[in-house]
Amino acid sequence: MNDTTRLSDFVTFAIGGQMFGLPIGRVQDVFKPSRVTRVPLAGAEIAGVLNLRGRIVTAIDLRNRLGLERRQDEKPAMAIGIEYGNESFGLLVDSVGEVLKLPDADCEPNPINLDRRLARVCAGVFRLDESLLVVLDIDRVLDLGAEAAAA
């Protein structure tokens, strides 16, 4: 019975009109990325490095990471700060939405025809009223090495 009523909080954000969510426990903070330094020779998923209050944050180009189409005209406006294995990462996104409380039971498995790049890092989908919320598995999002090895 418990399972049907348990709620989880998700930080929601959008990239190119699609809504995504991350469990709130994994999100450190949300910030405006500024002065991102490019890192030559790094993979395309790495947008660069930046200084966030004295910490060096590796900025991940989430759009690229998820295999979404690149829009040249716009710069990512926000970043979601993640602490992962003693390091700081920032996921670059278009905008950050509200925090949603959703029942665990409503989370549906990935549709089998989901784009492979997306499916790899997806932990399920919620059907919201106006749109679909894709939940990301942050460990897999940040596991860039395995991806490269698999590719």
Add this chain to the structure above:
Amino acid sequence: MDDLLQEFLTETNESLNLLDAELVRFEQEPNNSKILSNIFRLVHTIKGTCGFLTLSRLEALAHAAETLMAKFRDGMPVTVEAVTVILSTIDRLKMILDEIATKEQEPKGDDRDLIDQLGRMTRAENPPPQPAMPDELVAAQTEDERSEKAADERGDKLVAHSIRVNVDTLDHLMTTVSELVLTRNQLLEIVRRNEDSDFKVPLQRLSNVTAELQEGVMKTRMQPIGNAWQKLPRVVRDLCTELGKDIELEMHGADTELDRQVLELVKDPLTHLVRNCADHGIESQTERAAVGKAAKGTIRLSAWHQGGHIIIEISDDGRGLDVATISAKAIEKGLASEAEIAAKSDAEICNFIFTPGFSTAAQVTSISGRGVGMDVVRSNIEQIGGTVDLKSARLAGTTFTIKIPLTLAIVSALIVEAGGERFAIPQLAVLELVRAGGGEHRIERIKDTPVLRLRNKLLPLVFLKEVLRLDTSHDENGFVVVTQVGNQVFGAVVDGVFHTEEIVIKPMSSKLRHITVFSGTTILGDGSVIMIIDPNGVAQALGRATTTAQAMKFEPKDHDEVEFEDVTSLLVFRAGSQQPKAVPLSLVTRLEEIDCRQIEISDGRHLVQYRNQLMPLLRINTETGLKKEGAQPILVFSDQNRSMGLVVDEIVDIVEDRLDIEVASDRAGVLGYAVVKGSTTEIVDVGHFLPQAFEDWFRRRDASVTWHKRKILLVDDSAFFRDMLAPLIKAAGYHVVAVASAAEALAMLKSDTWFDVVVTDVEMPEMDGFALAEALRNAQGTAAIPIIALSAMVSAEAIQRGREVGFHDFVAKFDRAGLIAAIKEQSVDLNRAA
């Protein structure tokens, strides 16, 4: 774990390490009662503490060893076997201690074997077991107590001056201070941009305190290199026993301090090198006798500070490296072709031993066959930003020289630009900086390979922006950062050079660690993050092609490059008096010895024919006499095709040191006095002598813009500030002319004298700094000269007005470092614009 037990383990391990070294010394000098009582005291302390903590196994062992040592102290002759047994006892103690450290209790086991051996030796020199034995024991006991008391007293004194601090606490402190340094740098940068007098003074104070704090924290982390050497006497001794050799280990400069982190990392490579010397370097006694060497071989370890580095030298008087064997092996392994080997010098061939998987030992002994090769030694040292080099002479021995930074946390780096991005290059790897494009230093290509002619050698070049795949346009202008990795020298071409900055190295994200061209990240003073270039990675990117290309041997620096390093190479010499004198080495073209008979006197001046020209010889002062016969040492200063010789008595040394002129001098020809290598040294003003040799030296100079020294015009009405700032600017490598008023400055600038930067006081009677700037901007020919304003009072209005009249930078009068930084920035900008 129990605090008491933890404390005991730490303390005992330290004591045991000390003991190792002491015992080996003891074996060499058995009659040295001081060493003996040291050892005795250490063992006694261990025994006492063990008893207290009821560690019975340890106690029994320590007791047996102590009894034997008490005998030595009473005059029993020390035998090699006895020392060996005691050493094994200590090994056993360590083993037990390790077990305790992990399991928190004494391991089960029996030490009868060792205790019996120790007991046998105790009795050996004591022929008939005497009935008076109990008395003797009592006597020994009281003596023990006495020494215990003495030890306690000494201990008390130590307690008053030192405390034990957890290493983690120190590391954390260091990290925090590094952050503070960064924040301080950021604040300074902000205040430098938007001047605000309210902040300036307290910030200056904060800056000084931070610097002191940084130094203080660094000091707490400093440990004598001797700590890394403690085990070595034992290592050498054991090897001697095993190999039947007789080797003496000499240690010099054991108290030279370096950061504990570096110390830890350098321990293993050092041990390996010493093992190597003992195993491969030093010959067997018969072999030594056959070539007429003393039976006893020597391994010499020495350490000293040089600039911001520590140099460790390990040398042996053994057989030296066999170039022929190494060559054969290199060819066999396909590392080089026979033709390539033939073109290499012996020193270059010797460096093959650092190649992975390269071993020339005909037989693998238990000592060297440990899977750790010289390549590991080198990579370990390079990992901490160090270099290792070797010199070897057949039959005369081998010397390894290791150069490592004193600390890893904060390093000096050159900030450069390539492909529109900024990067930091660790200063340690940078030999010099050469401006390329047009003129003398032109980037040339052999097919597609870029090279640079540098002092009659070809320097392989790599475009940083290409390595980083930022830009592939071939720009033949830029700066060549001459970089050394191992003994490979290459030039990294960058688009621009900004300045040097003390940077705090932050580890790279795990997602970027695979990029070998970078070694870390750092936050600059302006708050932006930049990548730190790893010269090793760039060298790899340079490709195998250049590993076989000519590694250049570097001669003393010529005088035509731009220098940014804080550490100056100084040529120390004597002339006239015993007090050492020095000139920056970069100014000296050559050191020569001239046959006295060649010196001619013409018109009261000394001249000598030198390279088909008549070169005037000058004396530093009237006390310096020319030699009547033999060879006369001179320093040659050249520029374009004119040379002048400065007569000296003796050339003493070339040292790398920070040039801080502490006392300025008003004596002509003397810039001031600085402490160089611990002695007060007169810094000679070469600029004073040049016009004496050729009256028109500077006039010709002025017409030519290739003069390597930037010329600064300092305008200040206060004689005090002129005297204070002029030597400072001079010492930073600039030529400086100081005038007392704006009117004088204008006159000077109108008389066709070119200056690279004008530094002017703002508050001056009659015509102030603003008026001077306006006058310069409106006059032809001077409109482009950068102007740095100096002011005791910096207000927002003043800055605003300064901007309007065209000041390029505003520096507070007491901010000496800021002034030099501003001058550097302005003169570099000029370079780039030019």
